Every structure is written in C-alpha cells, then in structure tokens.
Amino acid sequence: MRNTAIGLLALCAGTAALSVLALAQTAPILFERIAVPGAPLLSFDISWVDAETQTYYFTDRSNKSVDIIDAKTNAFLGRVEGFVGQKDSLEISGPNGVIALPKLKQVWAADGDSTVKVIDMAARPPKIIATFSTGGKNRANVMAYDEDDNLLLVTNGSEEIPYVSLISTAPDHKIMGQIKFPNASEGTRAPVWDKIGKHFYLSLPELDKDHAKGAIAEIDPKTMAVSRLIPVSECQGAGLAFGPDQQLLVGCSGDAIKQGFKPKSLIVDVKSGTVAFTIPEVGGSDQVWYNAGDGRYYLAARDMPGGSVLGVIDAKTGKWIANVPTAKNAHSVAANAGNNHIFVPLTPNPDCPDGCVGVYGLAK
Numbered sequence: 001m002r003n004t005a006i007g008l009l010a011l012c013a014g015t016a017a018l019s020v021l022a023l024a025q026t027a028p029i030l031f032e033r034i035a036v037p038g039a040p041l042l043s044f045d046i047s048w049v050d051a052e053t054q055t056y057y058f059t060d061r062s063n064k065s066v067d068i069i070d071a072k073t074n075a076f077l078g079r080v081e082g083f084v085g086q087k088d089s090l091e092i093s094g095p096n097g098v099i100a101l102p103k104l105k106q107v108w109a110a111d112g113d114s115t116v117k118v119i120d121m122a123a124r125p126p127k128i129i130a131t132f133s134t135g136g137k138n139r140a141n142v143m144a145y146d147e148d149d150n151l152l153l154v155t156n157g158s159e160e161i162p163y164v165s166l167i168s169t170a171p172d173h174k175i176m177g178q179i180k181f182p183n184a185s186e187g188t189r190a191p192v193w194d195k196i197g198k199h200f201y202l203s204l205p206e207l208d209k210d211h212a213k214g215a216i217a218e219i220d221p222k223t224m225a226v227s228r229l230i231p232v233s234e235c236q237g238a239g240l241a242f243g244p245d246q247q248l249l250v251g252c253s254g255d256a257i258k259q260g261f262k263p264k265s266l267i268v269d270v271k272s273g274t275v276a277f278t279i280p281e282v283g284g285s286d287q288v289w290y291n292a293g294d295g296r297y298y299l300a301a302r303d304m305p306g307g308s309v310l311g312v313i314d315a316k317t318g319k320w321i322a323n324v325p326t327a328k329n330a331h332s333v334a335a336n337a338g339n340n341h342i343f344v345p346l347t348p349n350p351d352c353p354d355g356c357v358g359v360y361g362l363a364k
Contacts, residue, residue: 027312027322028342032074032359033352036345038063041355043086043093044345046142046287047334048107050100054338057107058345058357059095061086066098066109066119068126071336071343074359080119082128084112090139091158097142099152101169110140110154116167132173134165144191144200145169149221151176153200157187164188164202166224177224181217185209186255190287191219192240192248197270199227201248203237211236211259216250216268230273234261239288243297243315246270251285254303263304265311267318277318282311286331290315293337294362300326300333300344310344310360324360 043061049071050057056069064085068077083095094112100121101108107119107126114136120129134140138158145152150169156162163180167173181188186206193200200219207213214237218228236256241249250266257263263283269276284303291298299311301323308330309323327346335342342360346352 026362027324028310028360028362030324030358030360033346034069034074034076034357034359035352036060036063036067036076036354036356038065038079040348040353041345042347044332045094045096046098047332047343047345048098048100049334049336049343050102050107051337052102053100054336055100056334056336056343056357057098057100058332058334058343059083059098059109060345061093061095062355066095066107069343069357071341072339074341078125080107080126080128082117083109087112092138094139096139097154099143099145101145101152103147104169106169108143108152110134110143112139114138114140114156116140116143116154116173118173130171130173134167134175135178136163141188142190144193146193146198146200146221147195148198151221153191153193153202153219155188155191155202157184157189159187162187164191164219166221179219179224179226183208186236189238189253190240192242194242194246194248194270196246201240201270203240203250204229205236205238205253205255211256212261216240216248216270218270228273230268230270232266232268232275235264235266236261237266238286239299241288241290241297243267243290244295247276247315249288249290249297249299249313249315251288251299251301252283253286254284257284257303257305263301265299265313267313267315279313279318279320281320282309282313282323285311287333289333289335289342291335291337291340291342293335293340296321298333298335298342300331302326302329302331310342326358330358
C-alpha cells in the first residue's frame with residue numbers, strides 16, 4: 001500500500017512538472033481583434049502599455065493620432081489627434097514613439113516635425129497640452145523615461161548627425177542636454193531605461209559605415225554622456241527591452257538581413273557587457289517587449305523570412321518558444337502584465353480588412 005501511495009505521488013509530481021513545462025513552451029494565439037475606427041490602419045509605429053492603469057497606446061499615423069485602448073477589456077476608448085500623419089517620406093512622418101508617464105498622468109509622443117507632444121490623460125477627453133521642438137529637421141522618434149531624475153530621452157536618428165535629447169519632464173520641458181553620434185552611420189534606434197543600473201541604453205545599428213559593426217550605447221543621466229559602448233555584430237539592432245537580472249534583449253532588424261546576415265536576436269548581459277544568448281530562430285524585428293507577467297520577451301519581427309511574426313522567447317533561459325504569424329509590416333508590440341494580453345497592430349488582411357489591433361495570449 002505504501003509503495004502504491006509513493007507511486008501515485010511520483011506520478012502526480014511528474015504530471016505537474018510536465019504541465020509546467022508544456023505551459024512554458026505554449027505559443028500564444030490570436031484570440032481577439034480590436035477594430036480601429038477612421039481611416040484604414042495602413043501606417044503606425046510604436047506601442048506602449050501603462051502598467052498602472054492597464055491602458056494601451058499606439059501611434060496611428062493613418063489617423064494622425066495616438067489611439068487609446070483599455071488593456072483589461074480590449075475596448076477601443078478613443079484617440080488624441082493633432083499629429084502630422086503619414087507623409088511621402090517616413091523621415092518626416094508621425095507620430096512615432098509613445099510613452100506613458102503615470103506619476104504625471106501624461107503620455108508623450110514624438111512627431112514627424114521634430115516635436116514632442118505632451119498629452120494630459122487626466123483631461124476629459126485627453127488632450128495635447130504642450131508641444132516643443134527637439135531642434136531637428138526630421139522626425140523625433142523613440143523615447144525612454146528616467147523616473148528618478150525626471151528626464152526623458154528622445155532620439156533624432158534621421159538627422160545628418162544623429163543625436164538624442166535629454167528633456168526635463170517639469171512644465172518647462174527644458175532640454176537639459178544633447179548627445180551627438182557622428183559615427184552612427186545608420187542613425188539611432190530604440191532607447192530603454194535600466195531601473196537597476198540607472199542608465200539609459202541606446203541601440204546604434206551601425207558604426208563607421210561597417211554593416212557588421214554596431215553597438216549599444218550606455219548613457220549616464222548624471223553626466224549626460226556616453227559611459228560605455230557594448231559591441232554587437234551582424235545585428236543592425238533596433239528594439240531594446242530589459243528582462244530579468246539586467247539582461248537586455250536586442251531585436252536585430254530587417255536591415256541586417258538585407259545586408260546578408262542571418263536572422264537572429266540577442267540577449268546581452270549589461271553587467272558584463274557580453275552577449276549571453278543568441279537566438280537564431282527569430283530576427284528582423286523592430287519593437288520588442290518584456291512581459292513580467294509571463295516572463296517572456298515578445299518581438300515584432302516584421303522582416304522574418306517567410307513573413308511577419310510575433311516572436312516569443314523565454315526570458316529566463318533565452319530559449320525560443322514560437323513564431324506566431326501576424327500581418328505585413330507588423331512591427332509594434334506591447335504587453336499588459338496584468339492579464340498577459342499581447343497587443344500587435346495589424347495592417348489590413350482578410351480577417352480585418354481595414355486593419356485592427358490583434359490581441360494574443362494563451363488559450364483560455
């Protein structure tokens with residue numbers, strides 16, 4: 001009898017372990033499509049989820065707006081208009097980057113005329129309350145927020161000499177400093193804030209016109225200068241996202257594939273400045289996101305050979321989990337850690353002819 005009981009316990013334990021393993025390897029599915037009113041969703045850029053309010057924002061160039069979705073119920077709430085929209089050139093189109101500043105009840109969005117617009121989310125309806133220039137001729141692009149020093153970093157990667165601005169989030173929105181990158185021959189891409197190490201990190205896809213040579217620039221907000229370059233190769237890095245233990249996902253872009261390099265993604269240990277994991281199963285990414293709710297990285301891999309996919313990586317082990325088909329040019333992704341819903345704007349396709357926001361997650 002005792003041996004039978006032990007056997008049953010072992011069987012239960014083994015089944016539980018297999019269930020956990022199966023869950024860890026489960027691919028998300030597209031389970032809901034959120035209709036976006038107005039013009040068809042042909043052009044958009046970066047997404048953001050405000051974890052505190054569980055609100056999803058994305059920059060909708062087709063409707064010259066920042067669109068707002070309830071990330072708990074997946075309901076379209078409205079939009080804030082007043083942006084330049086899609087132009088003949090991507091370099092003057094907008095809005096582009098977007099980021100929520102929960103303590104200020106604001107959302108900041110970068111526009112195609114080198115301006116940043118501040119949205120008051122406490123207003124009913126939300127509205128733009130400030131617009132200021134970052135000093136360029138082309139679009140202001142992607143942003144990251146240092147809550148400790150009340151600084152927001154904005155990239156101007158399309159200028160002749162690419163640069164970033166560090167801007168006070170106080171009402172004067174003063175530009176506290178700028179850093180130029182004269183050898184960044186393909187501009188700058190996404191920045192991200194490291195809450196643990198208290199630095200910004202910025203993707204530099206290419207240095208000195210060498211297609212194989214890129215870097216992640218570490219920026220000290222105190223000195224407003226580059227404190228270190230972490231080299232990456234054959235990547236042409238785009239999106240960045242911090243996961244556990246100061247490990248940084250680098251989404252290698254479609255530009256790297258066009259240059260003849262194999263698709264891949266990298267996880268960099270910023271403490272040592274070395275590549276901890278190389279993931280060859282997914283590449284050609286733009287925006288990437290770490291979801292603390294399920295411990296996964298998500299990659300909007302629009303240039304993956306064979307078609308655009310939502311890449312999924314286990315952040316703890318660096319193991320690839322799945323590539324889930326999305327839609328042409330689906331290059332934006334953000335996740336709500338509160339319910340593990342993954343949001344991906346989708347261009348028009350047979351299932352949503354005018355475009356929509358796809359909601360992905362594990363089967364219910």
